[in-house]
Amino acid sequence: MSAVDRWGDNPFFVLDLPVTATRAEVERAGQKWLGMLEVGMSRAAIYTTPLGVRARTPELVRAAMAELRDPERRIGHELWHLEHEPPSTLDAEDDADAEGPEPEPAALRILGWSRP
Amino acid sequence: MTGRPLYVGIDLGTTNSAVAVFDGETTQVIRNAQGSTLTPSVVRIDGKGRVTVGAAARRFLERDPENTRSEFKRLMGTERALPFAASGRSLRPPELAAAVLGALRADVLDQVGLLPDAAVISVPALFELPQSAATSEAAKLAGFGKVELLPEPIASALAAGWTAEQGDGRWLVYDLGGGTFDVSLLETDGGFLRVVGHDGDNFLGGRDFDWAIVDWALAEIAREHGVTIRRDDPTHGAAIAQLKHAAEDAKVGLSRAGQVVLTLAAPLEIPGAAPFDPELALDRAVLEGLISPLVDRSLDVCRRLLQEHGTSADQLARIVFVGGPTVTPMLRERVGHTLGAAVAEGLDPMTLVAQGAAIHAASTALDGRPAGPLVRRGARLWLQFPAVCTDLSPHVIGRVVDAGQGPMPSNVRLVRGDGGFTSEVATLDDDRAFVAAVELVARHANVFEIVAEDAAGVRVAVDPPSVTIVQGMTIGDPPLSRSIGVALVSDHVQVYFERGTPLPARRSFTHATVESVARGAAEAVLKIPIVQGEHDRAHLCRLVGTLEIPGHAIGKTLPAGSDIELTIELDRGGRMSAKALVPALDQMFEHVAHLLVPAADPEVLAASLAALRQRVDDLRAEAFRRGMPHIIGALEHAEHDLGDVSRDLGAATGGNDDAGQRARRTLLEIDAALDEVEQSKQWPELEQRVVRTLTWAGGQVGHLGTERERALFEDVAKAIDRARAERNVRELQRQLRLANQLGETAWYRDPDTWPALFDEASSRVDAASDLPRAQALVREGKAARARDDGAELRRITEKLWRLLPHDPTARRASYDSGVR
Numbered sequence: 001m002s003a004v005d006r007w008g009d010n011p012f013f014v015l016d017l018p019v020t021a022t023r024a025e026v027e028r029a030g031q032k033w034l035g036m037l038e039v040g041m042s043r044a045a046i047y048t049t050p051l052g053v054r055a056r057t058p059e060l061v062r063a064a065m066a067e068l069r070d071p072e073r074r075i076g077h078e079l080w081h082l083e084h085e086p087p088s089t090l091d092a093e094d095d096a097d098a099e100g101p102e103p104e105p106a107a108l109r110i111l112g113w114s115r116p
Numbered sequence: 117m118t119g120r121p122l123y124v125g126i127d128l129g130t131t132n133s134a135v136a137v138f139d140g141e142t143t144q145v146i147r148n149a150q151g152s153t154l155t156p157s158v159v160r161i162d163g164k165g166r167v168t169v170g171a172a173a174r175r176f177l178e179r180d181p182e183n184t185r186s187e188f189k190r191l192m193g194t195e196r197a198l199p200f201a202a203s204g205r206s207l208r209p210p211e212l213a214a215a216v217l218g219a220l221r222a223d224v225l226d227q228v229g230l231l232p233d234a235a236v237i238s239v240p241a242l243f244e245l246p247q248s249a250a251t252s253e254a255a256k257l258a259g260f261g262k263v264e265l266l267p268e269p270i271a272s273a274l275a276a277g278w279t280a281e282q283g284d285g286r287w288l289v290y291d292l293g294g295g296t297f298d299v300s301l302l303e304t305d306g307g308f309l310r311v312v313g314h315d316g317d318n319f320l321g322g323r324d325f326d327w328a329i330v331d332w333a334l335a336e337i338a339r340e341h342g343v344t345i346r347r348d349d350p351t352h353g354a355a356i357a358q359l360k361h362a363a364e365d366a367k368v369g370l371s372r373a374g375q376v377v378l379t380l381a382a383p384l385e386i387p388g389a390a391p392f393d394p395e396l397a398l399d400r401a402v403l404e405g406l407i408s409p410l411v412d413r414s415l416d417v418c419r420r421l422l423q424e425h426g427t428s429a430d431q432l433a434r435i436v437f438v439g440g441p442t443v444t445p446m447l448r449e450r451v452g453h454t455l456g457a458a459v460a461e462g463l464d465p466m467t468l469v470a471q472g473a474a475i476h477a478a479s480t481a482l483d484g485r486p487a488g489p490l491v492r493r494g495a496r497l498w499l500q501f502p503a504v505c506t507d508l509s510p511h512v513i514g515r516v517v518d519a520g521q522g523p524m525p526s527n528v529r530l531v532r533g534d535g536g537f538t539s540e541v542a543t544l545d546d547d548r549a550f551v552a553a554v555e556l557v558a559r560h561a562n563v564f565e566i567v568a569e570d571a572a573g574v575r576v577a578v579d580p581p582s583v584t585i586v587q588g589m590t591i592g593d594p595p596l597s598r599s600i601g602v603a604l605v606s607d608h609v610q611v612y613f614e615r616g617t618p619l620p621a622r623r624s625f626t627h628a629t630v631e632s633v634a635r636g637a638a639e640a641v642l643k644i645p646i647v648q649g650e651h652d653r654a655h656l657c658r659l660v661g662t663l664e665i666p667g668h669a670i671g672k673t674l675p676a677g678s679d680i681e682l683t684i685e686l687d688r689g690g691r692m693s694a695k696a697l698v699p700a701l702d703q704m705f706e707h708v709a710h711l712l713v714p715a716a717d718p719e720v721l722a723a724s725l726a727a728l729r730q731r732v733d734d735l736r737a738e739a740f741r742r743g744m745p746h747i748i749g750a751l752e753h754a755e756h757d758l759g760d761v762s763r764d765l766g767a768a769t770g771g772n773d774d775a776g777q778r779a780r781r782t783l784l785e786i787d788a789a790l791d792e793v794e795q796s797k798q799w800p801e802l803e804q805r806v807v808r809t810l811t812w813a814g815g816q817v818g819h820l821g822t823e824r825e826r827a828l829f830e831d832v833a834k835a836i837d838r839a840r841a842e843r844n845v846r847e848l849q850r851q852l853r854l855a856n857q858l859g860e861t862a863w864y865r866d867p868d869t870w871p872a873l874f875d876e877a878s879s880r881v882d883a884a885s886d887l888p889r890a891q892a893l894v895r896e897g898k899a900a901r902a903r904d905d906g907a908e909l910r911r912i913t914e915k916l917w918r919l920l921p922h923d924p925t926a927r928r929a930s931y932d933s934g935v936r
Contacts, residue, residue: 023306028507032551035500035513041549059622066595066618069310 011064011077013049014056019078023069030065034058121503121584122228124235124484125271125473126220128213128251130189130321131294131440133157134467135220135235137228137484138474140503140561140586143275145467148223153467155223159215160184163202169219178358178381187323188212190295190777192254193246210250214257221258224484232484234262236477238469240296241267241314244598244648245660245692252691264480265691268293269300269314270591271472272438276463277302277309277589278475285433286312287460288422290451291469292414292439295321299418301425307506309591313616315421319778320413322367322441328406329363330356333378333396343389348766355384356770366398371443375399404446411447415454422455429456436460438468479504479590494577495519495568504586508556512539512564512583515549525568525576530554530583533563556587595619600692602682603645603654603933605630607926612684615650624683627935628918630927631885633667633674640667642674644682645931646694652850655929656788662931663694665705674701676885677918680935718769718776724783725761731790732758738797750793757786795845802848806836809852813859820862829858870909871901877916884919893919 012019015029036044037058047056068074123138132154136145145153150171160173160183168176176184182201188209191198197206207215217237225231239251248265255263269289276289284305291298300314334345345352345359362378369376376398383391422428435457437448442465452459477484481503496518502510516525528550530539534557542550556562562585568576596619601611604627612623633642642665649657663682665674681697695706732754739747761779768776795802810833817829832855839848863869874897884890893916900908918936927933 023308024507027308028510031502031505031507032511032513035511036549036551038500039498039513039515039547039549041513041515041545041547041551043545043547059620062618062620069308 008049008051008054009060009064010049010080011067011074013047013054014060014064015068016047021068026065026068030061033061037061121478122224122230122232122484123474123477123482124224124232125266125470125475125477126217126235126237127268127271127467127469127473128189128217128237128239128254129157129293129469130187130296130323131157132466133216133220134470135224136467136470136474137224138471138478140478140584143278143471143474144227145464145470146220146223146227148219149226155216155219156186157189157213157216158184158186159188159207159212161200161203161205161207165203165205167215169215178354178361181354181357185212187295190319192250193244193248194777210254211257213251213254217254217258217260221260230485231259233260233486234477234482234484235260236264236266236271236473236480236482238268238271238473239265240293241269241298241300241316243267244658245600245646248691262482264477264482266473266476267298267300267314268438268469269298269302270311271470271476272436272468273300273302273309273311273472274475274589274591275468275472276436276460277304278472286427286431287434287436288418288432288455288457289436289438290414290418290442291316292437292441292447293321294323294440295319297321297414297417299414299421301421301427304589307589309506309589311591311595312427313421313425314595315417315424317413317417319781320410322439324410325367325407325441325444326360326363328410329366329378329398329403330359332398332402332406333359333363333394336396337384337394341392341394343384343386343392345384345386346766346770347763348770350770351387353770355386358382358384367403367441367444370398370400370403371445400446403444407444407447411450415451418451418455432457434458434460436463436468437465439465475504475588476591478586493579493581495522495525496579497566499580499583501583501585502590503584504588504590505556506588506590508558508587509553510556510585512552512554512585513549514552514566515547516544523570523574523576524548525578526571528552528566528568528578530564531567532557533565533582539564554585556585558587561586596621596686598648599650600646600648600660600684600686601657602627602684602935603647603657603659603930605922605927605930605933605936607654607923607930609647609652609654609657613686617686620685620687622683622685624681627680627682629674629676629678629680630918630922630934630936632676633665633670633934635667635670635673637667641665642680642934643932644680644694644696644935645933646684646692647931651788652853653791653929654931654933656784656791658784659931661692661694663696663705665696665698669703669705670698671701671703674698675889677889677915682935718765721761721765721768721776721779721783725758725765725779728754728783728786728790729758735790735793735797742797744797747793747797750789750796754786754789754793757782757789761786792845795849796843799843799845802845803840805852806840806848809855809859810836813855813862816859816862816866820865821858825858825862829855832858864910867906870906870913874901874909874913874916877913877920880920881916883921884916885921886919890916890919 017025017029033044045056046053067077120139125136127134134145134154136143147153148155148170155170156174158173158177160168160176162183173184177186185198188198191209197208199206221232237251237255239248251265252263269291272291273289286301286303289300289302297320298314298316301312303310303312338344345355347356358380362380366376366378378396378398380393383393385391432455435452435455442448448459495516497514498517499514501512512530525544527541527543529541530552537555539552539554542552544550554564563582565582566578568578570576596613596615596617599611599615600613601609604610610625613621629642633640644663645659646661647654647657648660651657678700684692684694686692695704697704732751736751761782764775764779768779817825832851835851836848839851878894881890881894893912897909897912900912
């Protein structure tokens with residue numbers, strides 16, 4: 001898979017979810033997109049990524065759900081998603097006085113951090 | 117359709133079958149005419165052609181084995197038809213299974229008053245594609261219009277999870293049926309059930325316990341009575357069947373009593389000996405000794421699964437037992453103690469699978485009620501919603517597909533039957549569709565009335581007028597049990613779907629033909645073998661289907677090197693379809709031929725057995741000579757398995773087709789194991805290859821690779837280190853191939869690479885399958901090089917490769933594949 005595909009097919013983009021989405025939210029979003037695609041709702045047929053608009057298919061949605069169900073594989077996607085956060089998001093942290101966004105839990109976990 | 121839905125689940129077992137129905141809230145196991153929840157999977161056809169199924173047929177197994185058949189599930193997917201002598205009929209395994217399914221369908225009619233049109237049928241997790249296809253065929257023959265297949269462990273997990281009040285955690289489903297063993301590692305998390313992984317042995321079952329008892333009885337009879345009864349002697353068939361039946365009863369009896377006597381229906385009659393009635397007393401200690409190796413075999417599979425998924429015994433919350441043989445006390449104790457987990461109590465191991473299948477029918481909205489006359493009740497809606505759902509806040513999605521003569525709905529809201537919830541008003545969009553979120557009451561069947569209004573706020577009738585969503589445990593898309601790919605001419609496999617891929621799935625790759633197919637030539641046929649298994653050499657995987665492009669079906673001659681765009685599709689039950697688009701012909705081919713398990717001819721098996729024995733002897737001699745003790749251990753294991761094959765071969769010669777299939781399978785596995793032994797012999801060479809590959813590929817990736825390729829290469833290098841530490845030959849070779857691929861990808865970017873590759877391919881042009889075309893390509897390539905057109909030179913070189921010869925031995929091994 002090319003880097004562009006890996007980025008564009010990131011399950012969080014496909015399901016239109018934040019990386020903090022719970023397991024229930026993943027299932028709910030997947031069920032909604034599959035249903036919308038099945039009845040032919042045009043607004044479900046595409047999704048937006050920072051690299052542009054891509055086609056959403058039932059296979060892609062199912063694969064995204066399967067990826068996020070597996071905790072080990074999910075961490076990889078969370079990191080990939082965070083690693084490649086669009087520059088505009090990072091720019092928002094430039095204000096030195098402002099508190100930055102709280103790091104994502106999965107990113108903390110994989111770096112060996114834990115909450116007290 | 118009226119009333120509550122009818123979700124039907126069937127456990128089509130090797131020994132017994134069961135059917136359950138689910139109405140959205142509770143499951144009910146259906147009793148047959150004899151009042152039992154279990155129907156023996158036995159079919160009898162008498163001289164007048166009358167078909168009897170179940171307990172009534174089972175009574176004739178010993179008395180009339182020529183006209184009574186059992187355990188045909190183990191032959192599903194083979195082309196073997198079983199004869200019924202008195203009627204002169206022969207039935208294939210799917211036809212026999214259809215008789216059992218038809219009886220179960222009739223039982224549902226008797227108990228529920230409806231003849232179901234749809235059902236979910238469970239199949240062993242490690243069933244291969246031909247076996248699944250045969251099961252679907254059986255369902256159709258039994259009169260089911262729609263059928264879904266579900267892996268048995270998922271069915272039992274669903275049933276166990278549906279009633280379980282226990283919290284989250286990992287658990288094991290140990291499913292020992294009559295003929296197959298499946299073990300699944302599952303995880304529940306917030307009400308969601310996930311299959312972490314599964315493993316099993318397609319040819320280990322309670323029936324092996326019975327045969328172990330039969331073998332013991334044969335030894336006792338020889339000792340006590342001096343009569344030798346042989347499983348491989350067809351004239352001893354009736355005596356063996358009698359002993360087998362007695363062994364089954366004894367095994368069941370010993371789950372309650374400490375000692376039983378094998379009771380025979382009639383004295384044993386052996387040619388050349390007077391009829392005699394042996395009295396054989398069997399106690400639990402002897403039984404435990406007999407089945408202990410079989411239980412150990414199942415425990416090895418459990419440990420392998422737990423290890424593969426990094427689960428230690430203390431992380432395992434509980435074990436669920438499924439299948440008749442698991443009622444054996446010693447088995448439950450031994451498995452529970454060895455794996456160190458609590459055993460889930462209160463679940464019926466005999467009907468759990470059927471109950472789970474019925475629950476799954478609900479989650480896939482497979483309502484078995486026969487379709488009634490179409491009555492229009494308003495604007496017709498096409499609805500999508502989960503019939504069963506873990507989430508308490510799912511969505512109902514709908515679209516108006518036909519407003520009929522009435523007004524068009526403008527908005528929709530859903531009102532829960534108990535009056536406790538009304539959704540927000542969802543306005544229909546430009547597609548005349550809506551999405552509404554609803555709230556469910558936990559563990560209930562939630563009925564929602566669909567209230568639609570037109571633009572003026574006037575109520576509009578819609579059809580259907582309501583939806584029902586059951587809240588409870590569900591499972592995600594079922595995972596594929598074994599990898600599926602295409603056998604290439606080089607004997608390698610192009611993997612289409614990795615093991616664990618969520619189903620349904622679809623994938624396409626482009627292949628090239630290795631030789632031309634002449635139009636109209638009767639014998640010319642291009643074969644695309646589809647294989648299943650985890651080996652990267654095609655001949656070690658099972659052939660599960662062949663897509664053929666015959667000369668008589670093509671519009672014009674297909675040249676060598678032509679593109680074939682192959683798409684393989686798998687549905688949720690693991691059933692496969694494939695289609696090949698040939699752009700040069702503008703034709704599509706969809707017929708997958710020979711979706712059958714290969715026949716197990718005893719003579720062929722005997723020859724394979726002899727060859728493998730010789731191979732083991734040769735390897736052992738070499739291992740002693742070169743001082744390689746780790747190889748000797750592996751060879752002992754292979755030798756033990758060869759002993760099993762020898763016994764099965766004896767039974768196969770005596771007419772036991774199932775034993776023949778098991779022998780075929782074991783031989784294939786031994787062959788693969790010996791391949792690994794051969795490879796491990798070359799460990800020092802492999803170590804040198806590691807150094808060479810890492811040096812070369814690392815250099816290429818470092819010099820010419822992208823950032824992503826460099827990151828991937830680091831991952832591969834770490835995996836190589838792990839495989840070396842574990843001395844895992846297969847994994848090390850796989851990772852070395854990946855490293856090479858990464859190196860080559862980078863290397864191909866070097867402007868000097870393609871001229872060198874072109875020169876090498878040109879030097880072999882005389883051997884090309886289409887010489888004029890290859891010579892033309894060489895001329896084109898030289899011109900491209902002269903004008904320094906690297907991209908064109910690469911394209912031409914790749915085309916030239918397609919015309920160069922393949923290794924005929926590899927091709928034969930690779931099921932005569934015609935593609936690369």
